[in-house]
Amino acid sequence: MSLLALQRDMRLWLTREDGDAAARLGDDTAPGLRVYQNNYRAQLAACLGESFERTRDWIGGEAFHRAVVAHVDRVPPHSWTLDAYGRDFPATLAALYPADPEVAELAWLDMALGEAFVATDAVALTADDLTDIDWDRAVLRLTPTLDLGDLTTNATAIWSALAEGEEPPSVELLPEPGAILVWRQGYTARFRAIDQYERQALLSIRAGMRFADLCTAMADAFGEEAGIARAGRMLGRWIGDGLIVAAQPSAIRRR
Protein backbone atom coordinates (compact mmCIF):
# COMPACT_ATOMS: atom_id res chain seq x y z
CA MET A 1 0.00 0.00 0.00
CA SER A 2 1.35 3.45 -0.88
CA LEU A 3 1.76 6.09 1.82
CA LEU A 4 -0.97 8.21 0.21
CA ALA A 5 -3.40 5.26 0.16
CA LEU A 6 -2.60 4.50 3.80
CA GLN A 7 -3.21 8.10 4.83
CA ARG A 8 -6.50 8.23 2.91
CA ASP A 9 -7.60 5.07 4.73
CA MET A 10 -6.67 6.57 8.10
CA ARG A 11 -8.75 9.63 7.22
CA LEU A 12 -11.70 7.39 6.28
CA TRP A 13 -11.37 5.55 9.57
CA LEU A 14 -11.18 8.72 11.63
CA THR A 15 -13.97 10.61 9.92
CA ARG A 16 -16.38 7.75 9.08
CA GLU A 17 -15.19 4.76 11.10
CA ASP A 18 -14.94 3.01 7.73
CA GLY A 19 -14.44 -0.70 8.47
CA ASP A 20 -13.09 -1.54 5.01
CA ALA A 21 -10.45 1.19 5.35
CA ALA A 22 -9.55 -0.13 8.80
CA ALA A 23 -9.14 -3.66 7.44
CA ARG A 24 -6.80 -2.43 4.71
CA LEU A 25 -4.56 -0.86 7.36
CA GLY A 26 -3.47 -4.31 8.47
CA ASP A 27 -4.04 -7.13 10.89
CA ASP A 28 -3.80 -6.44 14.61
CA THR A 29 -4.37 -2.69 14.14
CA ALA A 30 -7.85 -2.59 15.71
CA PRO A 31 -6.79 -1.65 19.28
CA GLY A 32 -4.54 1.13 17.97
CA LEU A 33 -7.17 2.39 15.57
CA ARG A 34 -9.62 2.68 18.45
CA VAL A 35 -7.09 4.84 20.33
CA TYR A 36 -6.62 7.14 17.33
CA GLN A 37 -10.39 7.36 16.77
CA ASN A 38 -10.90 8.28 20.42
CA ASN A 39 -8.07 10.84 20.38
CA TYR A 40 -9.42 12.44 17.20
CA ARG A 41 -12.97 12.89 18.50
CA ALA A 42 -11.88 13.85 22.02
CA GLN A 43 -9.56 16.54 20.69
CA LEU A 44 -12.27 18.13 18.55
CA ALA A 45 -14.85 17.87 21.34
CA ALA A 46 -12.46 19.52 23.81
CA CYS A 47 -11.79 22.32 21.34
CA LEU A 48 -15.51 23.05 20.90
CA GLY A 49 -16.14 22.79 24.64
CA GLU A 50 -13.44 25.36 25.40
CA SER A 51 -14.47 27.70 22.59
CA PHE A 52 -18.25 27.68 23.17
CA GLU A 53 -18.54 27.87 26.93
CA ARG A 54 -21.58 30.16 27.09
CA THR A 55 -23.40 28.22 24.40
CA ARG A 56 -22.90 25.07 26.47
CA ASP A 57 -24.12 26.89 29.58
CA TRP A 58 -27.27 27.90 27.71
CA ILE A 59 -28.30 24.63 26.07
CA GLY A 60 -26.90 22.33 28.78
CA GLY A 61 -24.11 19.78 28.78
CA GLU A 62 -26.03 16.88 27.25
CA ALA A 63 -27.52 18.89 24.40
CA PHE A 64 -24.12 20.45 23.78
CA HIS A 65 -22.52 17.02 23.61
CA ARG A 66 -25.11 15.89 21.03
CA ALA A 67 -24.39 19.02 18.98
CA VAL A 68 -20.65 18.37 19.18
CA VAL A 69 -21.11 14.78 18.00
CA ALA A 70 -23.27 16.00 15.11
CA HIS A 71 -20.68 18.62 14.18
CA VAL A 72 -17.72 16.24 14.33
CA ASP A 73 -19.68 13.80 12.12
CA ARG A 74 -20.62 16.57 9.69
CA VAL A 75 -17.51 18.74 9.52
CA PRO A 76 -13.98 17.29 9.41
CA PRO A 77 -11.26 19.76 10.40
CA HIS A 78 -9.38 21.39 7.55
CA SER A 79 -7.02 23.91 9.08
CA TRP A 80 -3.67 23.32 10.78
CA THR A 81 -5.00 25.29 13.74
CA LEU A 82 -7.70 23.91 16.02
CA ASP A 83 -8.83 27.50 16.57
CA ALA A 84 -10.42 27.37 13.12
CA TYR A 85 -12.48 24.27 13.85
CA GLY A 86 -15.25 26.16 15.63
CA ARG A 87 -15.97 28.54 12.76
CA ASP A 88 -18.70 26.28 11.31
CA PHE A 89 -20.19 25.30 14.66
CA PRO A 90 -22.74 28.17 14.73
CA ALA A 91 -24.06 26.90 11.39
CA THR A 92 -24.41 23.38 12.80
CA LEU A 93 -26.32 24.80 15.78
CA ALA A 94 -28.52 26.88 13.49
CA ALA A 95 -29.46 23.67 11.67
CA LEU A 96 -30.05 21.78 14.93
CA TYR A 97 -32.05 24.59 16.58
CA PRO A 98 -34.04 26.25 13.76
CA ALA A 99 -36.71 27.51 16.20
CA ASP A 100 -34.17 28.89 18.71
CA PRO A 101 -32.12 31.51 16.90
CA GLU A 102 -30.45 32.65 20.12
CA VAL A 103 -28.44 29.41 20.22
CA ALA A 104 -26.56 30.08 16.98
CA GLU A 105 -26.20 33.76 17.93
CA LEU A 106 -24.63 32.83 21.27
CA ALA A 107 -22.31 30.44 19.44
CA TRP A 108 -21.32 33.12 16.95
CA LEU A 109 -20.54 35.47 19.83
CA ASP A 110 -18.42 32.82 21.59
CA MET A 111 -16.57 32.18 18.33
CA ALA A 112 -16.07 35.85 17.41
CA LEU A 113 -14.74 36.77 20.87
CA GLY A 114 -12.18 33.97 20.58
CA GLU A 115 -11.08 35.20 17.16
CA ALA A 116 -10.86 38.83 18.30
CA PHE A 117 -8.66 37.76 21.23
CA VAL A 118 -5.85 36.79 18.85
CA ALA A 119 -6.59 39.12 15.92
CA THR A 120 -3.98 41.48 14.48
CA ASP A 121 -2.71 44.17 16.86
CA ALA A 122 -3.45 47.82 16.11
CA VAL A 123 -3.18 50.92 18.30
CA ALA A 124 -6.46 52.81 18.66
CA LEU A 125 -6.61 56.56 18.11
CA THR A 126 -7.87 58.78 20.92
CA ALA A 127 -10.04 61.87 20.64
CA ASP A 128 -6.87 63.99 21.01
CA ASP A 129 -5.34 62.25 18.01
CA LEU A 130 -8.27 63.44 15.87
CA THR A 131 -8.48 67.10 16.84
CA ASP A 132 -6.74 68.45 13.73
CA ILE A 133 -8.31 66.15 11.18
CA ASP A 134 -9.90 67.46 7.98
CA TRP A 135 -13.35 65.93 8.47
CA ASP A 136 -14.50 66.81 4.93
CA ARG A 137 -11.91 64.42 3.54
CA ALA A 138 -11.32 62.01 6.39
CA VAL A 139 -11.40 58.27 5.77
CA LEU A 140 -11.31 56.27 8.99
CA ARG A 141 -9.71 52.86 9.34
CA LEU A 142 -11.29 50.46 11.79
CA THR A 143 -9.52 47.98 14.01
CA PRO A 144 -8.70 44.69 12.24
CA THR A 145 -10.18 42.90 15.26
CA LEU A 146 -13.71 44.10 14.38
CA ASP A 147 -16.34 41.58 13.37
CA LEU A 148 -20.10 41.86 12.85
CA GLY A 149 -22.71 39.14 13.28
CA ASP A 150 -26.46 38.88 12.88
CA LEU A 151 -28.65 39.51 15.92
CA THR A 152 -32.37 38.83 16.07
CA THR A 153 -32.67 38.04 19.78
CA ASN A 154 -31.41 39.25 23.15
CA ALA A 155 -28.48 36.78 22.88
CA THR A 156 -25.97 39.42 24.00
CA ALA A 157 -27.87 39.94 27.28
CA ILE A 158 -28.09 36.17 27.75
CA TRP A 159 -24.34 35.83 27.13
CA SER A 160 -23.51 38.58 29.65
CA ALA A 161 -25.70 37.05 32.34
CA LEU A 162 -24.18 33.61 31.82
CA ALA A 163 -20.67 35.08 31.96
CA GLU A 164 -21.48 36.78 35.25
CA GLY A 165 -23.00 33.62 36.70
CA GLU A 166 -26.41 35.30 36.89
CA GLU A 167 -29.81 33.95 35.92
CA PRO A 168 -30.09 34.66 32.19
CA PRO A 169 -33.15 36.49 30.87
CA SER A 170 -35.79 34.67 28.85
CA VAL A 171 -35.33 34.71 25.11
CA GLU A 172 -36.86 37.70 23.37
CA LEU A 173 -36.96 38.51 19.70
CA LEU A 174 -35.77 42.03 18.90
CA PRO A 175 -38.39 44.39 17.43
CA GLU A 176 -36.02 44.82 14.48
CA PRO A 177 -32.99 42.71 13.52
CA GLY A 178 -29.73 44.25 14.70
CA ALA A 179 -26.14 43.11 14.85
CA ILE A 180 -23.45 42.04 17.28
CA LEU A 181 -20.29 44.13 17.16
CA VAL A 182 -17.18 42.31 18.41
CA TRP A 183 -13.69 43.78 18.71
CA ARG A 184 -10.65 43.79 20.97
CA GLN A 185 -9.70 46.79 23.07
CA GLY A 186 -6.17 46.38 24.36
CA TYR A 187 -6.03 42.70 25.24
CA THR A 188 -9.72 42.40 26.11
CA ALA A 189 -12.27 41.10 23.61
CA ARG A 190 -15.49 43.12 23.80
CA PHE A 191 -18.95 43.17 22.24
CA ARG A 192 -22.14 45.15 22.16
CA ALA A 193 -25.49 44.93 20.43
CA ILE A 194 -25.97 47.56 17.73
CA ASP A 195 -28.83 48.50 15.39
CA GLN A 196 -28.86 48.05 11.65
CA TYR A 197 -27.92 51.70 11.05
CA GLU A 198 -24.73 51.43 13.03
CA ARG A 199 -23.97 48.08 11.40
CA GLN A 200 -24.38 49.64 7.95
CA ALA A 201 -22.29 52.64 9.01
CA LEU A 202 -19.45 50.40 10.18
CA LEU A 203 -19.59 48.33 7.00
CA SER A 204 -19.48 51.53 4.91
CA ILE A 205 -16.56 52.99 6.87
CA ARG A 206 -14.71 49.69 6.66
CA ALA A 207 -15.27 49.71 2.89
CA GLY A 208 -13.60 53.15 2.68
CA MET A 209 -16.49 55.64 2.79
CA ARG A 210 -15.44 59.13 3.92
CA PHE A 211 -16.91 60.13 7.27
CA ALA A 212 -18.44 63.22 5.63
CA ASP A 213 -20.32 60.97 3.20
CA LEU A 214 -21.58 58.89 6.11
CA CYS A 215 -22.91 62.08 7.67
CA THR A 216 -24.71 62.89 4.41
CA ALA A 217 -26.23 59.40 4.30
CA MET A 218 -27.39 59.70 7.91
CA ALA A 219 -28.87 63.15 7.17
CA ASP A 220 -30.78 61.66 4.24
CA ALA A 221 -32.14 58.92 6.51
CA PHE A 222 -32.96 60.94 9.64
CA GLY A 223 -33.01 64.60 8.58
CA GLU A 224 -30.05 66.94 8.63
CA GLU A 225 -29.83 67.77 12.30
CA ALA A 226 -30.79 64.38 13.72
CA GLY A 227 -28.72 62.48 11.15
CA ILE A 228 -25.51 64.42 11.76
CA ALA A 229 -26.03 64.26 15.52
CA ARG A 230 -26.47 60.49 15.21
CA ALA A 231 -23.27 60.16 13.15
CA GLY A 232 -21.44 62.26 15.73
CA ARG A 233 -22.67 60.05 18.58
CA MET A 234 -21.55 56.94 16.72
CA LEU A 235 -18.14 58.46 16.08
CA GLY A 236 -17.74 59.37 19.75
CA ARG A 237 -18.64 55.82 20.77
CA TRP A 238 -16.26 54.32 18.20
CA ILE A 239 -13.41 56.45 19.50
CA GLY A 240 -14.24 55.56 23.09
CA ASP A 241 -14.40 51.87 22.23
CA GLY A 242 -11.03 52.00 20.49
CA LEU A 243 -12.46 51.03 17.10
CA ILE A 244 -10.59 53.65 15.04
CA VAL A 245 -6.93 52.95 14.37
CA ALA A 246 -6.10 55.39 11.56
CA ALA A 247 -7.49 58.36 9.66
CA GLN A 248 -6.45 59.59 6.25
CA PRO A 249 -5.55 62.10 5.04
CA SER A 250 -3.31 62.23 8.03
CA ALA A 251 -3.47 65.65 9.64
CA ILE A 252 -3.31 63.65 12.83
CA ARG A 253 -1.21 64.60 15.77
CA ARG A 254 0.14 61.34 17.21
CA ARG A 255 1.20 61.64 20.80
Added chain:
Amino acid sequence: MIPSFGGFGLGLRKPHYADFLDTRVAVDFVEVISENFMVDGGRPRQILRDVRELYPVALHGVSMSIGSADGLDGAYLARLRALVDEIEPLFVSDHLSWTRIEGFSSHDLLPLPYTAEALEVVCANIDRAQEALGREMLIENPSSYIDFAPADMTEWHFLDSICARTGCGLLLDVNNVFVSASNHGFDPIAYLDGVPHDRVRQVHLAGHSRGKELLIDTHDRPVPASVWDLYAHVLPRLGPVATMIERDDDIPPLADLLAELDTARRIASGALREAA
Protein backbone atom coordinates in the same frame (compact mmCIF):
# COMPACT_ATOMS: atom_id res chain seq x y z
CA MET B 1 24.62 20.88 12.72
CA ILE B 2 22.47 22.41 15.43
CA PRO B 3 24.60 23.72 18.32
CA SER B 4 24.29 21.84 21.61
CA PHE B 5 22.66 23.38 24.65
CA GLY B 6 22.98 21.64 28.00
CA GLY B 7 20.33 22.50 30.56
CA PHE B 8 17.01 21.70 32.20
CA GLY B 9 13.67 23.20 31.27
CA LEU B 10 9.90 22.92 31.39
CA GLY B 11 7.06 23.10 28.94
CA LEU B 12 5.44 26.52 29.46
CA ARG B 13 1.72 26.05 30.03
CA LYS B 14 -1.04 28.60 30.67
CA PRO B 15 -1.50 28.00 34.44
CA HIS B 16 2.18 28.94 34.95
CA TYR B 17 2.48 32.04 32.72
CA ALA B 18 2.38 34.40 35.69
CA ASP B 19 4.96 32.36 37.62
CA PHE B 20 7.42 32.58 34.75
CA LEU B 21 6.81 36.28 34.15
CA ASP B 22 6.64 37.49 37.76
CA THR B 23 9.57 35.52 39.18
CA ARG B 24 12.80 34.14 37.86
CA VAL B 25 12.03 30.40 37.67
CA ALA B 26 14.98 28.02 38.05
CA VAL B 27 15.03 26.67 34.51
CA ASP B 28 17.57 27.03 31.72
CA PHE B 29 14.91 27.21 29.00
CA VAL B 30 11.20 26.81 28.35
CA GLU B 31 9.43 25.08 25.51
CA VAL B 32 6.14 26.28 24.04
CA ILE B 33 3.73 24.71 21.57
CA SER B 34 4.39 26.69 18.40
CA GLU B 35 0.82 26.63 17.11
CA ASN B 36 -0.50 28.32 20.27
CA PHE B 37 1.48 31.39 19.30
CA MET B 38 1.16 31.31 15.50
CA VAL B 39 -1.63 33.85 15.81
CA ASP B 40 -1.96 37.34 14.37
CA GLY B 41 -1.70 39.22 17.66
CA GLY B 42 -3.23 39.72 21.08
CA ARG B 43 -2.14 38.68 24.53
CA PRO B 44 -0.69 35.22 23.74
CA ARG B 45 1.88 36.60 21.35
CA GLN B 46 2.82 39.37 23.81
CA ILE B 47 3.23 36.84 26.62
CA LEU B 48 5.65 34.87 24.46
CA ARG B 49 7.64 38.04 23.70
CA ASP B 50 7.82 38.80 27.43
CA VAL B 51 8.85 35.24 28.29
CA ARG B 52 11.50 35.33 25.58
CA GLU B 53 13.11 38.34 27.23
CA LEU B 54 13.64 36.24 30.36
CA TYR B 55 14.33 32.70 29.10
CA PRO B 56 15.61 30.89 26.01
CA VAL B 57 12.55 29.44 24.23
CA ALA B 58 12.24 26.22 22.22
CA LEU B 59 9.38 26.08 19.69
CA HIS B 60 7.72 22.67 19.59
CA GLY B 61 5.16 22.06 16.86
CA VAL B 62 2.37 19.53 16.47
CA SER B 63 0.92 20.37 13.05
CA MET B 64 3.74 20.53 10.51
CA SER B 65 2.88 17.00 9.39
CA ILE B 66 6.29 16.03 8.04
CA GLY B 67 4.91 12.63 7.07
CA SER B 68 2.21 13.91 4.70
CA ALA B 69 2.36 12.15 1.35
CA ASP B 70 1.04 15.29 -0.36
CA GLY B 71 3.69 17.60 1.09
CA LEU B 72 3.68 20.47 3.56
CA ASP B 73 1.32 23.41 3.97
CA GLY B 74 3.10 26.53 2.70
CA ALA B 75 0.89 28.90 4.72
CA TYR B 76 1.75 26.99 7.89
CA LEU B 77 5.46 27.23 7.14
CA ALA B 78 5.20 30.97 6.49
CA ARG B 79 3.50 31.56 9.84
CA LEU B 80 6.05 29.43 11.66
CA ARG B 81 8.89 31.28 9.94
CA ALA B 82 7.47 34.60 11.12
CA LEU B 83 7.36 33.30 14.68
CA VAL B 84 10.89 31.90 14.40
CA ASP B 85 12.18 35.25 13.13
CA GLU B 86 10.57 37.09 16.02
CA ILE B 87 11.41 34.69 18.86
CA GLU B 88 14.81 33.43 17.70
CA PRO B 89 14.21 30.10 19.42
CA LEU B 90 16.73 27.71 20.86
CA PHE B 91 15.24 24.87 18.80
CA VAL B 92 12.39 24.33 16.36
CA SER B 93 10.94 20.85 16.55
CA ASP B 94 8.05 18.71 15.35
CA HIS B 95 7.17 15.02 15.28
CA LEU B 96 7.92 12.03 13.11
CA SER B 97 4.24 11.66 12.25
CA TRP B 98 1.53 13.10 10.03
CA THR B 99 -1.63 15.08 10.80
CA ARG B 100 -2.80 16.32 7.42
CA ILE B 101 -3.73 14.78 4.09
CA GLU B 102 -5.48 16.43 1.13
CA GLY B 103 -6.91 19.26 3.21
CA PHE B 104 -7.96 17.10 6.16
CA SER B 105 -6.28 17.82 9.51
CA SER B 106 -6.53 15.16 12.20
CA HIS B 107 -5.07 17.27 15.04
CA ASP B 108 -3.57 14.04 16.32
CA LEU B 109 -0.08 12.71 15.67
CA LEU B 110 -0.69 9.77 13.34
CA PRO B 111 1.85 6.99 12.75
CA LEU B 112 3.94 6.34 9.68
CA PRO B 113 4.96 3.03 8.14
CA TYR B 114 8.75 2.80 8.25
CA THR B 115 9.16 2.09 4.55
CA ALA B 116 11.59 3.35 1.93
CA GLU B 117 8.76 5.35 0.34
CA ALA B 118 7.88 7.04 3.65
CA LEU B 119 11.55 7.84 4.17
CA GLU B 120 11.66 9.63 0.80
CA VAL B 121 8.52 11.61 1.68
CA VAL B 122 9.69 12.58 5.16
CA CYS B 123 13.15 13.63 3.98
CA ALA B 124 11.70 15.74 1.16
CA ASN B 125 9.32 17.41 3.62
CA ILE B 126 12.05 18.09 6.19
CA ASP B 127 14.25 19.55 3.45
CA ARG B 128 11.43 21.87 2.43
CA ALA B 129 10.66 22.87 6.03
CA GLN B 130 14.29 23.58 6.86
CA GLU B 131 14.63 25.68 3.73
CA ALA B 132 11.46 27.62 4.55
CA LEU B 133 12.54 28.17 8.16
CA GLY B 134 16.14 28.97 7.29
CA ARG B 135 17.41 26.58 9.94
CA GLU B 136 17.67 22.93 10.87
CA MET B 137 14.94 21.29 12.91
CA LEU B 138 14.71 18.68 15.62
CA ILE B 139 12.45 15.72 14.91
CA GLU B 140 10.81 13.92 17.82
CA ASN B 141 10.13 10.19 17.96
CA PRO B 142 6.37 9.67 18.50
CA SER B 143 4.33 7.40 20.73
CA SER B 144 2.38 5.06 18.50
CA TYR B 145 -0.47 2.63 18.81
CA ILE B 146 -0.15 0.90 15.43
CA ASP B 147 2.87 -0.91 14.09
CA PHE B 148 2.38 -0.98 10.32
CA ALA B 149 3.72 -4.17 8.76
CA PRO B 150 5.69 -4.93 6.79
CA ALA B 151 8.25 -2.22 7.61
CA ASP B 152 11.55 -1.83 5.83
CA MET B 153 13.36 -0.62 8.94
CA THR B 154 12.97 0.04 12.65
CA GLU B 155 11.92 3.47 13.92
CA TRP B 156 15.43 4.17 15.19
CA HIS B 157 16.96 3.26 11.82
CA PHE B 158 14.38 5.52 10.18
CA LEU B 159 15.42 8.39 12.48
CA ASP B 160 19.09 7.71 11.80
CA SER B 161 18.43 7.90 8.06
CA ILE B 162 16.51 11.18 8.17
CA CYS B 163 19.26 12.77 10.28
CA ALA B 164 21.93 11.61 7.85
CA ARG B 165 20.01 12.75 4.78
CA THR B 166 18.54 16.07 5.94
CA GLY B 167 20.95 17.28 8.61
CA CYS B 168 18.14 17.54 11.14
CA GLY B 169 18.67 16.78 14.82
CA LEU B 170 16.63 14.67 17.22
CA LEU B 171 14.34 15.42 20.08
CA LEU B 172 14.42 12.14 21.96
CA ASP B 173 11.23 11.55 23.93
CA VAL B 174 12.15 8.83 26.40
CA ASN B 175 8.55 8.32 27.48
CA ASN B 176 7.53 7.80 23.86
CA VAL B 177 10.22 5.15 23.49
CA PHE B 178 8.84 3.36 26.54
CA VAL B 179 5.20 3.63 25.39
CA SER B 180 5.89 2.43 21.83
CA ALA B 181 8.21 -0.35 23.05
CA SER B 182 5.49 -1.61 25.35
CA ASN B 183 2.78 -1.34 22.69
CA HIS B 184 4.80 -2.97 19.92
CA GLY B 185 7.02 -5.35 21.86
CA PHE B 186 10.47 -4.03 21.00
CA ASP B 187 13.39 -3.51 23.37
CA PRO B 188 13.61 0.15 24.50
CA ILE B 189 17.32 -0.27 25.25
CA ALA B 190 17.97 -1.40 21.67
CA TYR B 191 16.08 1.72 20.52
CA LEU B 192 18.05 4.07 22.78
CA ASP B 193 21.33 2.44 21.77
CA GLY B 194 20.35 2.62 18.10
CA VAL B 195 19.47 6.29 17.68
CA PRO B 196 22.27 8.57 16.43
CA HIS B 197 23.42 9.97 19.77
CA ASP B 198 25.42 12.81 18.26
CA ARG B 199 22.19 14.22 16.76
CA VAL B 200 20.17 14.38 19.98
CA ARG B 201 19.81 17.97 21.15
CA GLN B 202 16.77 17.75 23.38
CA VAL B 203 15.14 15.14 25.63
CA HIS B 204 11.48 15.00 26.66
CA LEU B 205 10.42 13.27 29.86
CA ALA B 206 6.74 12.65 30.61
CA GLY B 207 4.21 10.28 32.08
CA HIS B 208 1.76 7.90 30.44
CA SER B 209 -1.30 5.90 31.41
CA ARG B 210 -2.51 2.39 30.81
CA GLY B 211 -5.51 2.11 28.50
CA LYS B 212 -7.63 -1.01 28.04
CA GLU B 213 -5.22 -2.56 25.60
CA LEU B 214 -2.29 -0.22 25.15
CA LEU B 215 -0.17 2.34 26.95
CA ILE B 216 -1.33 5.85 26.12
CA ASP B 217 0.95 8.89 25.97
CA THR B 218 -1.18 11.14 28.17
CA HIS B 219 1.35 13.59 29.72
CA ASP B 220 -1.00 13.82 32.69
CA ARG B 221 1.11 12.43 35.53
CA PRO B 222 4.65 12.47 36.87
CA VAL B 223 7.48 10.77 35.04
CA PRO B 224 7.44 7.09 36.13
CA ALA B 225 10.45 5.08 37.34
CA SER B 226 10.55 3.10 34.08
CA VAL B 227 11.14 6.32 32.12
CA TRP B 228 13.70 7.67 34.62
CA ASP B 229 15.63 4.38 34.22
CA LEU B 230 15.75 4.77 30.44
CA TYR B 231 16.84 8.39 30.83
CA ALA B 232 19.70 7.33 33.11
CA HIS B 233 20.68 4.70 30.55
CA VAL B 234 20.82 6.97 27.52
CA LEU B 235 22.17 10.16 29.04
CA PRO B 236 25.87 9.15 29.25
CA ARG B 237 25.72 8.31 25.52
CA LEU B 238 24.58 11.81 24.59
CA GLY B 239 26.51 15.04 24.43
CA PRO B 240 25.26 18.19 26.18
CA VAL B 241 21.49 18.02 25.87
CA ALA B 242 18.45 20.11 26.86
CA THR B 243 16.25 17.98 29.14
CA MET B 244 12.68 18.93 29.95
CA ILE B 245 9.53 17.71 31.68
CA GLU B 246 6.50 17.74 29.39
CA ARG B 247 3.14 18.00 31.15
CA ASP B 248 -0.04 18.79 29.20
CA ASP B 249 -2.94 17.63 31.34
CA ASP B 250 -3.81 17.66 35.06
CA ILE B 251 -1.13 20.30 35.31
CA PRO B 252 0.17 20.54 38.90
CA PRO B 253 1.59 23.60 40.69
CA LEU B 254 4.88 24.77 39.22
CA ALA B 255 6.72 23.68 42.38
CA ASP B 256 5.82 20.05 41.65
CA LEU B 257 7.27 20.25 38.14
CA LEU B 258 10.40 21.97 39.42
CA ALA B 259 10.81 19.12 41.93
CA GLU B 260 10.58 16.64 39.02
CA LEU B 261 13.15 18.69 37.17
CA ASP B 262 15.43 18.40 40.20
CA THR B 263 15.05 14.64 39.93
CA ALA B 264 16.20 14.90 36.31
CA ARG B 265 19.20 16.95 37.42
CA ARG B 266 20.10 14.38 40.10
CA ILE B 267 19.77 11.44 37.72
CA ALA B 268 21.77 13.23 35.06
CA SER B 269 24.48 14.12 37.51
CA GLY B 270 24.69 10.54 38.84
CA ALA B 271 24.59 8.92 35.40
CA LEU B 272 27.30 11.19 34.03
CA ARG B 273 29.48 10.67 37.13
CA GLU B 274 29.11 6.91 36.79
CA ALA B 275 29.96 7.02 33.11
CA ALA B 276 33.10 9.07 33.80
